[in-house]
Every structure is written in C-alpha cells, then in structure tokens.
Amino acid sequence: MNYEPLFKAVALTAGLVLAGSAWAWNEGGGEQSEALHDVGNPEDGLDVFEVCSACHMPEGWGTEDGTFPQLAGQHAQVLIKQLADIRAKNRDNPTMYPFALPESIGDAQALADVVAYIEKLPMHPENGKGEWKKGTPEFEQGKNLFADNCVKCHGEIGLGMPEKFYPRINGQHYKYMLRQFEWIRDGRRRNANPDMVKQIQGFSDKDMKMVINYVSRIPVPKDNLAPSADWLNPDFD
Numbered sequence: 001m002n003y004e005p006l007f008k009a010v011a012l013t014a015g016l017v018l019a020g021s022a023w024a025w026n027e028g029g030g031e032q033s034e035a036l037h038d039v040g041n042p043e044d045g046l047d048v049f050e051v052c053s054a055c056h057m058p059e060g061w062g063t064e065d066g067t068f069p070q071l072a073g074q075h076a077q078v079l080i081k082q083l084a085d086i087r088a089k090n091r092d093n094p095t096m097y098p099f100a101l102p103e104s105i106g107d108a109q110a111l112a113d114v115v116a117y118i119e120k121l122p123m124h125p126e127n128g129k130g131e132w133k134k135g136t137p138e139f140e141q142g143k144n145l146f147a148d149n150c151v152k153c154h155g156e157i158g159l160g161m162p163e164k165f166y167p168r169i170n171g172q173h174y175k176y177m178l179r180q181f182e183w184i185r186d187g188r189r190r191n192a193n194p195d196m197v198k199q200i201q202g203f204s205d206k207d208m209k210m211v212i213n214y215v216s217r218i219p220v221p222k223d224n225l226a227p228s229a230d231w232l233n234p235d236f237d
C-alpha cells in the first residue's frame with residue numbers, strides 16, 4: 001500500500017492545527033519530507049553547491065565574522081529542514097532567499113543532492129569564537145548555563161540530535177550563533193523550537209554572550225575537521 005497520501009493528509013492536518021498559534025517550528029510534510037525521502041546524489045549536488053559557495057564559501061565554512069554560517073558538519077536532516085523552511089518563508093533569510101528558490105536550484109531532489117554533497121565536507125578547524133578564554137569567569141559561567149539549559153537538546157558537546165532536527169552547534173561561528181540565539185529568544189526566528197524559546201526566555205544579553213562563547217569554544221572531534229585552516233575544496237580547482 002502507498003501511504004504517501006495518508007501521510008500527507010496527516011501532516012497537513014497537523015500543520016493546520018499548529019499554524020493556528022503561529023508558524024509551526026516543524027510542520028513536516030510537503031517539501032521537507034519529500035527531500036528527506038529522496039536519495040541525494042552528491043555529484044549533482046556539487047552543481048547546486050556552486051550557487052551556495054558564493055556566500056557559504058567553496059569549503060562550506062561560511063565566514064568567521066558570522067555573516068554566513070558554516071554548513072559543513074551540520075546534520076543532513078537539519079540542513080534540509082532549514083532549506084525547506086527558508087523556501088517556505090517560515091524562516092526569514094532575504095539575502096539567500098532568491099538563490100534558494102526552485103527556479104534557481106531545482107525541486108526537493110536538488111535539496112537532497114546539495115545536502116548529500118555538503119555532508120562530505122570537513123569542518124573549519126578555526127571557527128569564529130567569543131572573547132572569553134577557558135578559565136575566565138565568563139567562560140565558566142557560560143559552561144554552567146550550557147549544562148543547565150542546553151545539554152538536554154544539543155547534547156554534552158553540542159552535537160545536536162538529527163532525528164529530532166536539533167542542530168549541531170559546536171564548531172559554528174560565534175557571531176552567527178549569537179544572532180540566531182537572540183532572534184530565537186525574541187521570537188524573530190519563526191521556525192524556532194518553542195521549547196527552546198521557553199528555556200531561554202529569562203536569559204539576559206550577558207547570559208546569552210557567555211553561553212554562546214562557551215559553545216563556540218567546545219572542541220570539535222578531530223575527525224570532523226579539515227587537516228588545516230588553509231585546506232581548499234579540491235572540487236573548486
């Protein structure tokens with residue numbers, strides 16, 4: 001039996017119910033579930049990724065100043081969710097929006113393909129970090145805030161949980177995370193997880209900086225990293 005129509009009907013109903021309160025953080029269905037079911041082809045993904053590389057860089061490392069996030073190392077499920085949300089205008093990203101549209105890169109299969117390509121990229125060994133080094137009171141305070149408020153979803157070392165669409169946050173650039181965290185706290189990132197919003201409601205700006213400083217300094221497992229910060233993606237020779 002083909003469960004697809006049933007699945008779509010259920011997803012649609014769930015989406016409508018949640019849409020009553022605002023946009024759903026993860027309404028599922030539609031393009032997201034289609035892309036999640038498609039098997040991605042990394043070779044076709046490279047063609048798509050050429051568009052992305054203009055901003056996210058050929059290595060997928062984004063920029064240390066946080067203008068563009070690092071994509072390398074992020075879970076496939078999370079990348080697909082974010083791409084589908086951006087295309088559905090469930091997450092505002094005016095800079096990227098025109099480049100992410102089906103007219104410029106293709107349908108759900110293109111999302112699966114580009115993500116299959118991104119998955120193979122090693123991460124930046126020197127992500128952008130906050131100002132407080134290990135041993136400073138602010139670092140320690142951030143570490144405590146992380147243990148009390150973040151570990152249950154993002155994990156002990158910030159690896160996230162792909163099956164629940166919880167992003168990996170270790171290795172990400174400080175300034176990008178700070179911006180996202182503030183938007184999530186203040187309700188400006190519409191696809192944010194409502195439980196995270198609740199969890200961080202009471203965070204002051206200083207708390208926010210301290211916890212993100214800590215996250216930006218969590219060591220990334222070595223085998224996820226490129227051999228050096230000078231590594232260049234050979235597919236872009």
Ligand code: HEC
Pocket residue numbers: 048049051052053054055056067068069070071074078079080082083092093095096099100105114167179
């Ligand atoms: C014109 C520049 C630009 C292009 C081209 C672009 N992006 Fe982006 N992308 C951005 C910016 C800026 C952000 C962060 C927006 C924000 O701060 O909310 C972003 C965010 C993302 C995110 C969310 C990351 C996260 O951690 O949640 C994903 C996934 C992403 N881009 C994938 C892609 C892919 C795949 C392509 C190519 C098809 C692409 N982008 C092309 C500028 C661009």
Ligand code: HEC
Pocket residue numbers: 025069081145146149150151152153154165166167168169172177178180181191192193195196199200211212215
């Ligand atoms: C209830 C689970 C939960 C808790 C608790 C939580 N988060 Fe999140 N977080 C999420 C989810 C889910 C997302 C992605 C939301 C989406 O799909 O847009 C996210 C997104 C983020 C992002 C943006 C990542 C990106 O790539 O754009 C940052 C940074 C972040 N969380 C940091 C934290 C920190 C720091 C804490 C603790 C102070 C925390 N989160 C607590 C679930 C949680």
